[in-house]
Amino acid sequence: MALRDAILVSLSDGAMSGYDLAKHFDQTVSFFWRATHSQIYRELAKLKDKGQVSAEEIPQRGKPNRIVYSITEAGRNAVLAWSRQPCVQDRVKDDFLVRLYGLEHMDLDALREHLVQRLDGHRDRLAEFTAIANATEPNTIAALGRRRGLEIGLRYEREWAEWCEETLDALSPENLADLNCVLPFTPTTKEEVA
CATH class of the missing domain: 1.10.10.10 (Winged helix-like DNA-binding domain superfamily/Winged helix DNA-binding domain)
Incomplete structure (x- = not known):
């Protein structure tokens, strides 16, 4: 498209x-x-x-x-x-998922902060979609198309929010302490960050 x-x-x-x-x-x-x-x-x-x-x-x-x-x-x-024309299904491009893939090399505090921001964004959109879904629309084919699109949007935001919550829990210091791993290097000075 x-x-x-x-x-x-x-x-x-x-x-x-x-x-x-x-x-x-x-x-x-x-x-x-x-x-x-x-x-x-x-x-x-x-x-x-x-x-x-x-x-x-x-x-x-x-x-x-x-x-x-x-x-x-x-x-x-x-x-x-x-x-x-045939519909093209795009592949997911998400820099956060790449960071998660390389978790052992990441700053975990920054990653958790990104997750919280993402969770807030998905919750906000879920609330917005829910408000739209609660508005009444006439029973027409146009309304049917919009409702079906809205339904996948609701599911998408709900699932992402749930996934963010689960991932935040998995990345909690308590849960990470149970893993057999070396935690990533965390810079302590501005020179180490640059």
């Missing part, structure tokens, strides 16, 4: 300004596809050049004109063509 596909799918819900699209993106698609606002604006310009979106300039008093983007028939055809 490319950013253009995510934008076209979002615009299929209705016309939006670039600002509104970026905001909508932040609250929906960005949970599984990341993009900056500047990337979204650049992609909108490309989609307009390809005729897959149209842009209408709406004058505003005391503000810059508002440009509202709508998906065109060519854009809808592009979404349909994209839906027929």
Whole structure:
């Protein structure tokens, strides 16, 4: 999937300004596809050049004109063509998991701190997804797709939070004391860190 596909799918819900699209993106698609606002604006310009979106300039008093983007028939055809392409399953790229793989060479206090931060992030997203799930939506095919996507998001965040808790416990000094190992070198001065 490319950013253009995510934008076209979002615009299929209705016309939006670039600002509104970026905001909508932040609250929906960005949970599984990341993009900056500047990337979204650049992609909108490309989609307009390809005729897959149209842009209408709406004058505003005391503000810059508002440009509202709508998906065109060519854009809808592009979404349909994209839906027929095979889905690519990305491999996990996670620097924390690489650090965990090399655990015996890591600063365990720093690793625990990273785990706590990660746990907090997963709990925050889980709370956010739960709030979205509790909002009622009409019984439509669009709502079904969103609910199924939301369900995997809930499971993902719940499982990661649980895994972080278990890993924090496994990396506790008490549990590490039971292992037959040499603990990693922990720098004590700034010179040793550099």
